[in-house]
Amino acid sequence: xxxxxxxxxxxxxxxxxxxxxxxxxxxxxxxxxxxxxxxxxxxxxxxxxxxxxxxxxxxxxxxxxxxxxxxxxxxxxxxxxxxxxxxxxxxxxxxxxxxxxxxxxxxxxxxxxxxxxxxxxxxxxxxxxxxxxxxxxxxxxxxxxxxxxxxxxxxxxxxxxxxxxxxxxxxxxxxxxxxxxxxxxxxxxxxxxxxxxxxxxxxxxxxxxxxxxxxxxxxxxxxxxxxxxxxxxxxxxxxxxxxxxxxxxxxxxxxxxxxxxxxxxxxxxxxxxxxxxxxxxxxxxxxxxxxxxxxxxxxxxxxxxxxxxxxxxxxxxxxxxxxxxxxxxxxxxxxxxxxxxxxxxxxxxxxxxxxxxxxxxxxxxxxxxxxxxxxxxxxxxxxxxxxxxxxxxxxxxxxxxxxxxxxxxxxxxxxxxxxxxxxxxxxxxxxxxxxxxxxxxxxxxxxxxxxxxxxxxxx
Amino acid sequence: xxxxxxxxxxxxxxxxxxxxxxxxxxxxxxxxxxxxxxxxxxxxxxxxxxxxxxxxxxxxxxxxxxxxxxxxxxxxxxxxxxxxxxxxxxxxxxxxxxxxxxxxxxxxxxxxxxxxxxxxxxxxxxxxxxxxxxxxxxxxxxxxxxxxxxxxxxxxxxxxxxxxxxxxxxxxxxxxxxxxxxxxxxxxxxxxxxxxxxxxxxxxxxxxxxxxxxxxxxxxxxxxxxxxxxxxxxxxxxxxxxxxxxxxxxxxxxxxxxxxxxxxxxxxxxxxxxxxxxxxxxxxxxxxxxxxxxxxxxxxxxxxxxxxxxxxxxxxxxxxxxxxxxxxxxxxxxxxxxxxxxxxxxxxxxxxxxxxxxxxxxxxxxxxxxxxxxxxxxxxxxxxxxxxxxxxxxxxxxxxxxxxxxxxxxxxxxxxxxxxxxxxxxxxxxxxxxxxxxxxxxxxxxxxxxxxxxxxxxx
Numbered sequence: 001x002x003x004x005x006x007x008x009x010x011x012x013x014x015x016x017x018x019x020x021x022x023x024x025x026x027x028x029x030x031x032x033x034x035x036x037x038x039x040x041x042x043x044x045x046x047x048x049x050x051x052x053x054x055x056x057x058x059x060x061x062x063x064x065x066x067x068x069x070x071x072x073x074x075x076x077x078x079x080x081x082x083x084x085x086x087x088x089x090x091x092x093x094x095x096x097x098x099x100x101x102x103x104x105x106x107x108x109x110x111x112x113x114x115x116x117x118x119x120x121x122x123x124x125x126x127x128x129x130x131x132x133x134x135x136x137x138x139x140x141x142x143x144x145x146x147x148x149x150x151x152x153x154x155x156x157x158x159x160x161x162x163x164x165x166x167x168x169x170x171x172x173x174x175x176x177x178x179x180x181x182x183x184x185x186x187x188x189x190x191x192x193x194x195x196x197x198x199x200x201x202x203x204x205x206x207x208x209x210x211x212x213x214x215x216x217x218x219x220x221x222x223x224x225x226x227x228x229x230x231x232x233x234x235x236x237x238x239x240x241x242x243x244x245x246x247x248x249x250x251x252x253x254x255x256x257x258x259x260x261x262x263x264x265x266x267x268x269x270x271x272x273x274x275x276x277x278x279x280x281x282x283x284x285x286x287x288x289x290x291x292x293x294x295x296x297x298x299x300x301x302x303x304x305x306x307x308x309x310x311x312x313x314x315x316x317x318x319x320x321x322x323x324x325x326x327x328x329x330x331x332x333x334x335x336x337x338x339x340x341x342x343x344x345x346x347x348x349x350x351x352x353x354x355x356x357x358x359x360x361x362x363x364x365x366x367x368x369x370x371x372x373x374x375x376x377x378x379x380x381x382x383x384x385x386x387x388x389x390x391x392x393x394x395x396x397x398x399x400x401x402x403x404x405x406x407x408x409x410x411x412x413x414x415x416x417x418x419x420x421x422x423x424x425x426x427x428x429x430x431x432x433x434x435x436x437x438x439x440x441x442x443x444x445x446x447x448x449x450x451x452x453x454x455x456x457x458x459x
Numbered sequence: 460x461x462x463x464x465x466x467x468x469x470x471x472x473x474x475x476x477x478x479x480x481x482x483x484x485x486x487x488x489x490x491x492x493x494x495x496x497x498x499x500x501x502x503x504x505x506x507x508x509x510x511x512x513x514x515x516x517x518x519x520x521x522x523x524x525x526x527x528x529x530x531x532x533x534x535x536x537x538x539x540x541x542x543x544x545x546x547x548x549x550x551x552x553x554x555x556x557x558x559x560x561x562x563x564x565x566x567x568x569x570x571x572x573x574x575x576x577x578x579x580x581x582x583x584x585x586x587x588x589x590x591x592x593x594x595x596x597x598x599x600x601x602x603x604x605x606x607x608x609x610x611x612x613x614x615x616x617x618x619x620x621x622x623x624x625x626x627x628x629x630x631x632x633x634x635x636x637x638x639x640x641x642x643x644x645x646x647x648x649x650x651x652x653x654x655x656x657x658x659x660x661x662x663x664x665x666x667x668x669x670x671x672x673x674x675x676x677x678x679x680x681x682x683x684x685x686x687x688x689x690x691x692x693x694x695x696x697x698x699x700x701x702x703x704x705x706x707x708x709x710x711x712x713x714x715x716x717x718x719x720x721x722x723x724x725x726x727x728x729x730x731x732x733x734x735x736x737x738x739x740x741x742x743x744x745x746x747x748x749x750x751x752x753x754x755x756x757x758x759x760x761x762x763x764x765x766x767x768x769x770x771x772x773x774x775x776x777x778x779x780x781x782x783x784x785x786x787x788x789x790x791x792x793x794x795x796x797x798x799x800x801x802x803x804x805x806x807x808x809x810x811x812x813x814x815x816x817x818x819x820x821x822x823x824x825x826x827x828x829x830x831x832x833x834x835x836x837x838x839x840x841x842x843x844x845x846x847x848x849x850x851x852x853x854x855x856x857x858x859x860x861x862x863x864x865x866x867x868x869x870x871x872x873x874x875x876x877x878x879x880x881x882x883x884x885x886x887x888x889x890x891x892x893x894x895x896x897x898x899x900x901x902x903x904x905x906x907x908x909x910x911x912x913x914x915x916x917x918x
Contacts, residue, residue, distance in 0.1 A: 034777070160778065200678065204778045213740030218791045219659065219862030222763035223703075224744045224754060229766035229788075230699065237696040240689065242815075244682075280784075281672030283818075285683045295683060304681035307688035308781050313768030314789055318493075319619065319663045319824040321791050321863075322767050325739075329688075330773055332677045332780050356701075359742075365778040403678030404780075 004141060005389060008450045011137040012443065019133040019446070020116070022049065024109035026091075026125045027118035033092035033159045039065045046091045046128065046153055053132055055151070060171075062163040065092065065155030069174070072135070074147040074457065084148040085456055086177035088410060088418075089128045090157035093120035094431045101433035114439040122437045123430045124183050126423050128153060130442070131181070134449035146457030150177055157183070160204070160366040161406035168409035179379040179456060180410050181449065185422025187441060188396055190270065193387040193448070196420050197380065198372025198400035199407050200300065201335030203344040204308075204365040207235060207352075211359070212325035215313070221323045228327040229312040235357040236329055239348075240305045244286050248351040251303070254338045258301045261375055262399040266296040269396060300400045304334040330365075334404065341367030371408035372400045373417050379456065383419035386451035390444050421448040463600060464848060467909045470596040471902065478592040478905070479575070481508065483568035485550075485584045486577035492551035492618045498524045505550045505587065505612055512591055514610070519630075521622040524551065524614030528633070531594070533606040533916065543607040544915055545636035547869060547877075548587050549616035552579035553890045560892035573898040581896045582889045583642050585882050587612060589901070590640070593908035605916030609636055616642070619663070619825040620865035627868035638838040638915060639869050640908065644881025646900060647855055649729065652846040652907070655879050656839065657831025657859035658866050659759065660794030662803040663767075663824040666694060670818070671784035674772070680782045687786040688771040694816040695788055698807075699764045703745050707810040710762070713797045717760045720834055721858040725755040728855060759859045763793040789824075793861065800826030830867040831859045832876050838915065842878035845910035849903050880907040 026049065031042030043066050047057035050070040057070045068091065074082040096106035096119045104110035106119040120126070131151075139145055152175065154164055168175060188194050211226040221227075240246050258266065273291035277284070289295045312327030314320035333344050345364050352360050373380060375397060387395040410416050423445035429435045485508065490501030502525050506516035509529040516529045527550065533541040555565035555578045563569035565578040579585070590610075598604055611634065613623055627634060647653050670685040680686075699705050717725065732750035736743070748754045771786030773779035792803050804823050811819050832839060834856060846854040869875050882904035888894045 202678075202780070204780070211741070216739055217862065218763070218765045218767060219661075219793060219860070220758075221739070222765045222791070222793050222861065223761040224748065224758045225739065225741060226743075226745055227765060229769055233692055233695045233766065233769075234701050236692045242693050280675055280680070280684065282670070282684060284685075286685055289683065299679075299683045302682040304677070306677045306681045306686060306782055307692065307772065308677060308779060309772030309774045309783065310688055310692075310769045310786070311774035313766065315768045315770035319789065319791070320767060321661070321663070323765055324768065327769070330778065332681070332778070334678060334681050401678070402681065403676070 004454055005451055007141040008137050008454065009447060011140045012133065012446050012450065015133065015136060016443065019129055022132070023116070023121065023126060023129045026129060027109045027121055028107055030107045031092050031120070031155065032095050033065055033156050035095055039092065039155050042091050043068050043155060049132065050151060053136065055149070062154065062156070062167050064163045067155070067167060068151065068153040070151035070153070072145055072149045074145040074149065082148045083457060084150060084177040085453060086150045086152065086175060086180040086416065087131050088180055089131065089151065089153045089183045090124045090155065091128065091153050092155045092158050093123065093125070094158050098433060103434055115436045116439070116442070117434055117436045119435055121435055122424050122428045123435065124157065126437050126442065127183050130423055130445045130449055133446045134453060137446065137450045138453050142454070146454065150175060157405070161368065162366050164406040165368065165409045168413050172413060175414055177414065177416055180416040180418040181452065182407065182418050182420045184424060185420035185445060185448070186424025187391070188270070189272070189275070189426045192393055193391045193395040195380070195383060195387065195395045195397045196401045197375055197398060199370065199403055199405045200400060201339060201341060201368050201370035201408065202404040203333040203335060203341035203367040204330070205345060205348065206328055206330050206363040206365060207232065208326070208328040208361045208363065209235070209359055210326045215325045216323040218321040218323045225323055227323050229324045231357070231359060232310070232312065232327040232329055235352060235355070235360045236307065238351070238355045238357070246303065246305045248347050250347050251344070254340070254343065255303065256337045258297060258399065262301070263293065263297070265375060265397050265399045267293045269296050269398065300398070300402050301336055303336050303339060304332070306332045306334070308332050334402065335370045336400070337370045337372060340369050368404060368406055369408040370400070371411040373411055373419070375399060377417040379417035380419055382455045383421060383452055386448055386455055389451055390448045419452070421445065421452055463913055464910055466600040467596050467913065468906060470599045471592065471905050471909065474592065474595060475902065478588055481591070482575070482580065482585060482588045485588060486568045486580055487566055489566045490551050490579070490614065491554050492524055492615050494554055498551065498614050501550050502527050502614060508591065509610060512595065514608070521613065521615070521626050523622045526614070526626060527610065527612040529610035529612070531604055531608045533604040533608065541607045542916060543609060543636040544912060545609045545611065545634060545639040545869070545875065546590050547639055548590065548610065548612045548642045549583045549614065550587065550612050551614045551617050552582065552584070553617050555892070557892060562893055574895045575898070575901070576893055576895045578894055580894055581883050581887045582894065583616065585896050585901065586642055589882055589904045589908055592905045593912060596905065596909045597912050601913070605913065609634060616865070620827065621825050623865040624827065624868045627872050631872060634873055636873065636875055639875040639877040640911065641866065641877050641879045643883060644879035644904060644907070645883030646850070647729070648731070648734070648885045651852055652850045652854040654839070654842060654846065654854045654856045655860045656834055656857065658829065658862055658864045659859060660798060660800060660827050660829035660867065661863040662792040662794060662800035662826040663789070664804065664807065665787055665789050665822040665824060666691065667785070667787040667820045667822065668694070668818055669785045674784045675782040677780040677782045684782055686782050688783045690816070690818060691769070691771065691786040691788055694811060694814070694819045695766065697810070697814045697816070705762065705764045707806050709806050710803070713799070713802065714762065715796045717756060717858065721760070722752065722756070724834060724856050724858045726752045728755050728857065759857070759861050760795055762795050762798060763791070765791045765793070767791050793863065794829045795859070796829045796831060799828050827863060827865055828867040829859070830870040832870055832878070834858060836876040838876035839878055841914045842880060842911055845907055845914055848910055849907045878911070880904065880911055
């Protein structure tokens, strides 16, 4: 194996400039999903790049921005069956704004020292290139692909992957595989590779109250008109108490707590609480938790009810004596296994009605179910062992992370073990101006992906 | 008396074009207090106009925009004492924005049919001209002024008159008088003259919470970071219950309810509840009150706690998964006799601390005390009786109105009966684009003011 890895490293090194060129080519094509900017062009480019590498590629409708689906045949094994590895990726990016904070044009890959800057260079075009570069190296070393590969490269990840669950359900046979490599992966602040085995789900809603058709003067209506802002405050207050307990009846019914194995993994995680507290300027964490396992557990195994924003009435400087006709709040529930966004919306509606807030409208902006992979799955072991080979140290294994993504259909519909391997690092400015990757992480991400592919086919 | 009134009418009619010209001159000078636009120039112009009418005028510092103070000597009575009538007015106006909704330039008096349009034509430059025109007519009919007159014409009414209470206290001897005519006055939707005998006080605060130095990703911090939006919602919720009861301890301690005479006056008021409900598109009034005396009483004799606006986190379209570091709410308390803004701020602070919300900052944006005049004061009788002479019908007498203004120091420091008489009407678009007055109301406002002056000197 080490012999193959050495050969992979040599090929990756020889072809590095070519793949940096391809990274520049892909980052040069804007593809901002929320602004529908360059989406079709980027889907075409990704399909072309797959075809240039010898894969079939087809642009498939999803109900929203198209999915680029690719396939490549692998070497047939002795028993006539090739294993299949699925890559989930996305070609869309976050908006580049605010533009004036970029030190180089966002859609022009720019190298400064050992860093490469561009919108999407990490999230997620760098990962698309990483997968292609790794497969290229494997093929050059082994003569052909040791396994069948499939690519699902979507164009709506940055807007919450609204069509991905249905797409997977609708194309289960086409997407059938044995394992999946996810769209991200990174080293942590200490340089250790990380392995995220699951993601919380999400249920994003907007609560809206309208008590009048126009705002009123507060002197006129203050004592007698219903006030949309007050209705909203009272309604929100019924959702969560000051001890962070969510008060919607049945909210916790489907919560499955962490397993003993999950807790064991959490307990091994490095404690970033002091650094986090300093970076965000927090006086402390909620519920008085100070760090360690208690904080790690609360951070990822508790569902949340977060007010992301409220807007109502006058918000400018000084005073305006107005009684608002309309008020709204954006609320984001993070879900843990086995909650689902559909049950939460339905329980929220029932709760508001029962509390006398039938006037509060609930708009569902999107969501997805939580999902996690068995930490002892053999494919996870491959990812961990190859991480040690690449990074020279044990990976940090997170049984589930606080964020969300469309991993549920891949894990629970397709039934795949899903692992991450990639090129991110904490200074990558993902979603922000000056998004960047480091050359070393780019090389290591290709190496890790290539090692996994070689071992997967082998195993 | 009727003989004098007829002569007054004749003079007012003869001099109408002159005073419309003066109205155009004054409206042509911008004087937007909140933008500090044209304030000095307008104060100079008002002083000049007072001097042109034979009054002394002096521009006095107030701590903010200057006060134009004017005086005119009256005929000495048999016992050597002239009575003194004080006019409270203001030369500042609301901003003209949004400019594109004006059908003619806001600072150019424009006549269309029997209406005159300009920013300030009603509020309050039209009233300044009304007082000068009335005094002009009285002088022409009687040969000289039958009483001593004083003018307090301030430049900060539209920003809450922050310096007026102290100005009055500091100049009590200079402002000493026997009665006061207030800056406004209007007919109601049915054409009846109205007499507002008091105004609620106001206490305007902003509540601000800051839980971090930067917003966080809701997936990262949702379970462990304090959330400014939630802190604000929980704090606001402790201020008022869903039955509109304000929960700040001691809030109602100084409330003096309406007198039997107040209730008698309230009971005579026309019921505009159906019209109001339709205009604002209300499903109903708070506490289930439907109209009549109960609604009239609640509308003006109850103190309020109104959320005027809330701002926090993401407020754009769609979703953003952010955990806000900062949240703030503007809250306006309308006060009834004998509450004061100072006690409310202090009780609010104590309440928030007691409820565990020491992290919620309270910023006082301004306020003033409630005040009302005795409905049976002889000067009120003069205003009412002359209203019948001008309008041919009984005035609608409001013991107190829901809005606020700096009448407290005039009523309770100077000890004056204060009445209104003026040129407003419900379609006047005061504070909005296309502010306007009707010619008939302008003439009647001058007549009513002149009749009051003549009767006051006489009585």
